[in-house]
Amino acid sequence: MLQQTPVVRVIEPLAAWLERWPTPADLAAVPVGEAVRAWGRLGYPRRALRLHACAVVITEEFGGVVPERVDDLLTLPGVGEYTARAVAVFAYGHRHPVVDTNVRRVIARAIDGQADAGPASTNRDLAAMAALLPQDDADARVTNAAIMELGAIVCTARSPKCAECPIADVCAWRADGYPEYRGPARAAQARYEGSDRQVRGLILAELRTSDIPVTRDELEALWPDAAQRERALASLVADGLVVASGSDFTLPQ
DNA sequence: CATCCGTGGGG
């Protein structure tokens, strides 16, 4: 849920989710469409699909217990370099670098003296964080959490609160007089209004809130551009988020 | 490596 989604937006849905499905086996036992429906408006609904698939794999291949080794975690659907290490470190206490967008920004500023991190580079980012970790497992875990939290709360993207920063006295960016970012420009995020993403969102929202199959006529009312509507629908079907039921459509069973 | 994949809040 936290992947590309602000923490405050996750807290309540997560609590409700865990109350409904306390264990991987509980989630694995229900149709994947239930997970997609319960995902609600969290965004990136493929994550719901993958979380369910993840629960199935954990139940069938790992005895119902979330694995603790990074290489095992990386085999799970929807679990990448960040999530695998976050689980291994924060849930199990192992010693690994954990690099998310906050950590990348703090390192770029405090260590490299840059206003912002460039495009992500997994190997380079993990190595940079690894170099900052204390040897002791428990200390390394706290360091991971602390740097991530520093980036989330103090060393924020827009207006960093340098006056409140506990490491301001050793920050390279501050020492250099806050130079502007030099480097490859971030790829601009595509406009949402009018995008396929928006159309997919509209279609899925309709399916989530309907107890019965949705007809093509109902989908037509959602978006005037037939070609784009069909493209979005086809991509949802290809993703496994939507299933054709006769001439109608439903969430997957 | 670039692009796609939702949604919502804040500057």
Place this chain on the structure above:
DNA sequence: TCCCCAAGGAT
């Protein structure tokens, strides 16, 4: 209003 960006991952 518009733009940015948010505990990323898969292709």
